[in-house]
Amino acid sequence: MSMEDILQIRDLYVSYGGIEAVKGISLHVERGKIVTLIGSNGAGKSTTLKTVAGLVRPKSGQILFEGEDLVGRSTDQIVARGVTLVPEGRRVFPNLTVKENLRIGAYLRKDDYSRDLAWVYELFPRLKEREWQPAGTLSGGEQQMLAVGRALMAKPKLVMMDEPSLGLAPLIVKGIFSIIREINRQGITVLLIEQNANMALKTADWAYVMQTGSLILEGTGQELADDETVKSAYLGVKK
Amino acid sequence: MQKLLPYILNGISAGGQYALISIGYTLVYGILRLINFAHGDVFMVAGLILVYSSATLPFYFSIPLVLVCTAVLGFVIERAAYKPLRSAPRMSLMISAIGVSYLIQNLAFYLTGGLPQPVTRPIPWVSGMVTVLGASTKRVTLVTPVLTLALVLVLLWLTRRTRIGIGMRAASRDFETAQLMGVKINSVISFTFVVGSFLAAVGSLLYFTNYPNVAITSGAMPGLKAFVAAVFGGIGSIPGAVVGAFLIGLSEEIIKGLGYSTFSDAFTFALLIVILCVKPTGLFGESAADKV
Numbered sequence: 001m002s003m004e005d006i007l008q009i010r011d012l013y014v015s016y017g018g019i020e021a022v023k024g025i026s027l028h029v030e031r032g033k034i035v036t037l038i039g040s041n042g043a044g045k046s047t048t049l050k051t052v053a054g055l056v057r058p059k060s061g062q063i064l065f066e067g068e069d070l071v072g073r074s075t076d077q078i079v080a081r082g083v084t085l086v087p088e089g090r091r092v093f094p095n096l097t098v099k100e101n102l103r104i105g106a107y108l109r110k111d112d113y114s115r116d117l118a119w120v121y122e123l124f125p126r127l128k129e130r131e132w133q134p135a136g137t138l139s140g141g142e143q144q145m146l147a148v149g150r151a152l153m154a155k156p157k158l159v160m161m162d163e164p165s166l167g168l169a170p171l172i173v174k175g176i177f178s179i180i181r182e183i184n185r186q187g188i189t190v191l192l193i194e195q196n197a198n199m200a201l202k203t204a205d206w207a208y209v210m211q212t213g214s215l216i217l218e219g220t221g222q223e224l225a226d227d228e229t230v231k232s233a234y235l236g237v238k239k
Numbered sequence: 240m241q242k243l244l245p246y247i248l249n250g251i252s253a254g255g256q257y258a259l260i261s262i263g264y265t266l267v268y269g270i271l272r273l274i275n276f277a278h279g280d281v282f283m284v285a286g287l288i289l290v291y292s293s294a295t296l297p298f299y300f301s302i303p304l305v306l307v308c309t310a311v312l313g314f315v316i317e318r319a320a321y322k323p324l325r326s327a328p329r330m331s332l333m334i335s336a337i338g339v340s341y342l343i344q345n346l347a348f349y350l351t352g353g354l355p356q357p358v359t360r361p362i363p364w365v366s367g368m369v370t371v372l373g374a375s376t377k378r379v380t381l382v383t384p385v386l387t388l389a390l391v392l393v394l395l396w397l398t399r400r401t402r403i404g405i406g407m408r409a410a411s412r413d414f415e416t417a418q419l420m421g422v423k424i425n426s427v428i429s430f431t432f433v434v435g436s437f438l439a440a441v442g443s444l445l446y447f448t449n450y451p452n453v454a455i456t457s458g459a460m461p462g463l464k465a466f467v468a469a470v471f472g473g474i475g476s477i478p479g480a481v482v483g484a485f486l487i488g489l490s491e492e493i494i495k496g497l498g499y500s501t502f503s504d505a506f507t508f509a510l511l512i513v514i515l516c517v518k519p520t521g522l523f524g525e526s527a528a529d530k531v
Contacts, residue, residue, distance in 0.1 A: 055415060079421040091416040093409045104409050107402065108421035154421065 005064075006031040006158055006189050007052070012061030014044070014051050021047040023213035024061070029158070029206075034180065034190040036200040036221070038234055039210035045193040046088055048210075049160045052191075053085040054078045065158070080108050082157035086164060090147040094136025098127050101135050101146055105153030113153060120149040123179060141172035148179060152188075159183065160191045165199065177203050197234040201225040209234070245374040246496030247489065252380040252445075254488025255387035259442030260465035261472070261480040262394065263313075263435030269411040269475040270431050273332050277316055277339035279462015280347075281436050285309040285443035286453035287347060290356045298362060306440045313436025314429055322425065347455040355452035366448050379448040384485075386445070390438060391481050398477070403430055411475070460504075464491075467511045473524025482522060 007029040014022035021044040029035045037045050050056045052063055054075040063070040070078055084105075092101055102120060106113040121128040124145040130138060135146055144164055151159050161180070165173040177199050184190050194200035201207055201221040209217040209230060217224060224230050260282055267275045288308050292301035320335045365379040398404035403426075410417040410427050418424055446461060447453060465480075468487045472479025487510070491503040514521060 053419060055418065074423075075418040076421040076423050079419070085419050087416055087419060091413055093412050093416070095408060095412055096405065100405055100408075104405050104417075104420045104422070107406060150420070 004031045005029060006066060007191065008062075008064040009048070009052070010062040010064065012048070012051065012063065013059040014047050014056060014061075015059050016047045016050075016056055020059075021213055022051070022058070025210070025213075025215050027208055027215060027218075029189060029191050031157075031189055032184075032187060033205040034184050034192060034203055036192045036194060036204035036207045037210055038194055038197040038200055038207060038224075038230075040234070041195065042212075043210040044213040045210055046162055049085055049162055049191070049193060052078075052160060053083065055085075076108060079154055082155070084151040084154045084156040084159055086147050086151045086159065086161040088162035088166065090140075090143040092135040092138070092143045092146045092150070094134060096135055097132050098135055098138070098146060099131045101150050102127070102153050105150035106155075109153075109155065113155070116153055116155060120152055123152075123182065124149055141168055141175070144168060144172070144176060145179075148176070148183075152183065156188060158189045158191060160193075162193055163195060164192070165194060165196045173199060197230070198225075201230075201235075241373065243493065243496045244372060245376060246492040248371060248374060248376050248380050250489035250492030251485065252383040252449075252488070253492060254485035255383035256442045256446045257461065257465045257468050257488050258387050258481045258484035259390070259438045259445070260461060261469040261484045262391070262477060263439050264466050264469040265472070265474055265477060265480040266431050266435045268469070270407065270428060271321065271332070272329060273321065273336060274466070274474075275435075276333070276336040277320075277343060278435065278439060279458035279465070280340050280343040281309060281312055281316070281458070282439045282443050282446075282462060283453065283455065283458030284312060284343060284347065285440040286358075286447045286457055287351070287356060289444060289447060290358055290453050293360045293362075302362070302444065305444060306437055309440035309443070310433045310437040313432040313439075317429055317432040322428070344455050351455060353455065355454040355457075357452045358447050358450065361448050362444065365445070377449065379445055383445045386441070387481070390441065391477065394434070394438075394477060397434075403427065407431060464507055467507050470511060471514055471521055473521030476521070476523040479521055479523035 005028040009025060009027050012022055012025050013020065025048065037048065039045050047056060051058050052070065054070065054073055058071060065081060065083060093104070096104065102117060126142055127145055127149055130142065135143065138146060148164065164176050168176065173196065180190055180192065180203060192200055192204065201224055204221040207219060207221050207224045208215050209224065217227065217230065260278065263278050264275060267273055285305050288305045289301065292304050316339055320339045321332060324332050324335055365382050367378050368375055369378050369381065398408055406417065406422040406427050407430065409420065410422055410424055414424055464487060465484060468483035469480045471487065472483030487507055491507060494503045494506055
């Protein structure tokens with residue numbers, strides 16, 4: 001079906017906080033694409049990403065990244081293989097400067113990361129201006145830019161983003177999504193979860209719909225945007 | 240003034256020794272939100288190692304031995320008593336710390352037979368006498384503040400400029416996100432304990448230059464006072480701990496100089512109560528938002 005899958009999740013079950021949050025999902029992410037996972041709050045999207053990142057242990061199932069199973073690996077080993085997560089709520093380090101936040105994004109790199117730093121500053125000139133400011137003093141939109149820039153500093157092959165548009169003004173959201181496409185043009189695969197299904201489906205090459213721990217639909221972004229169930233449940237379109 | 244001068248000198252020196260201990264409290268609190276009750280006992284063990292090792296070994300060997308063994312002790316305590324409780328409620332961690340404190344004291348009791356161990360061979364040179372502005376004192380009085388400030392500068396450089404230092408500061412705010420950057424939380428925590436214990440060992444070497452013996456409870460009072468200093472400065476803050484320690488050291492000695500020796504300890508603990516009532520975050524403390 002695909003040229004090459006960078007990530008394959010097979011029959012993944014995850015219990016988190018005493019409840020079964022993910023109930024046997026299987027999905028695949030093709031290299032070089034933008035794939036989105038939409039669904040309402042509590043559907044298990046965040047838990048899925050956290051499990052891929054190694055923050056949560058699954059009950060069973062496989063997470064194959066470039067053919068290698070990530071289950072049982074620690075987060076730093078997973079980051080070292082080229083998988084980063086931009087967490088929900090940005091979670092920049094407020095006590096570190098903008099530059100230190102970017103530097104810590106490259107924590108595991110032994111090579112010279114100055115070119116990536118220059119690239120991040122090119123993508124987000126605002127961060128360059130505020131290089132020496134503590135990240136806690138940035139606005140919400142700037143913190144989101146920093147969280148994305150920080151994830152890019154690891155030189156990832158796959159970037160996972162958890163609700164990057166949450167709590168941001170519509171204009172800023174547009175900016176963030178155009179950055180997501182720009183990152184993708186540079187050859188980085190993106191796995192995006194969003195409650196803002198409209199923007200996500202417009203941007204994504206392939207999309208999944210998740211509901212109470214299971215995947216209920218999949219298709220191209222356009223197909224799902226036209227789907228009646230998706231329209232009424234996630235796009236707020238009344239029949 | 241001339242009458243108070245020796246007390247002021249002693250106060251600065253005591254302040255430096257408290258500072259070296261209080262950094263250990265503040266670093267560990269910063270990252271684990273744990274008050275490491277065993278820290279004063281680690282300080283005492285450093286004193287014991289000094290007494291035993293200097294009895295047979297030359298100082299150029301025994302001093303490094305004290306520093307290394309104490310740092311290793313800090314590492315082992317964390318791995319054995321705190322790491323297994325990483326996801327347990329914070330209260331369990333506190334209780335484990337109290338347990339470690341008594342365990343160390345009891346092991347020391349077994350080792351020493353409960354008798355205070357005399358410091359028969361004080362470290363040469365620093366225990367020699369000098370005269371400052373007409374006041375005669377041991378050289379350690381002058382060495383302590385200089386060495387303390389030098390070590391604090393190194394520590395600040397370490398936390399601001401090095402990879403592991405930035406990892407430490409990140410982890411002290413947000414474990415999970417720090418992990419997402421590839422920071423190995425367990426290494427960073429171990430490193431924190433090693434640094435804290437190392438500084439306590441330096442403090443111990445200086446402290447026991449001025450004291451005739453090391454008893455199993457020798458760590459209790461300096462440990463408590465260093466803890467008060469850390470709270471006073473704002474626990475979690477390195478500059479806060481240092482400033483708090485010097486202020487407490489000076490206040491205590493000046494009170495003694497004015498003839499109220501009986502009340503010098505009481506002053507420190509009364510200060511603790513006042514700070515907790517009036518400004519619980521201390522002089523340089525961050526807002527209490529993400530704390531206990």
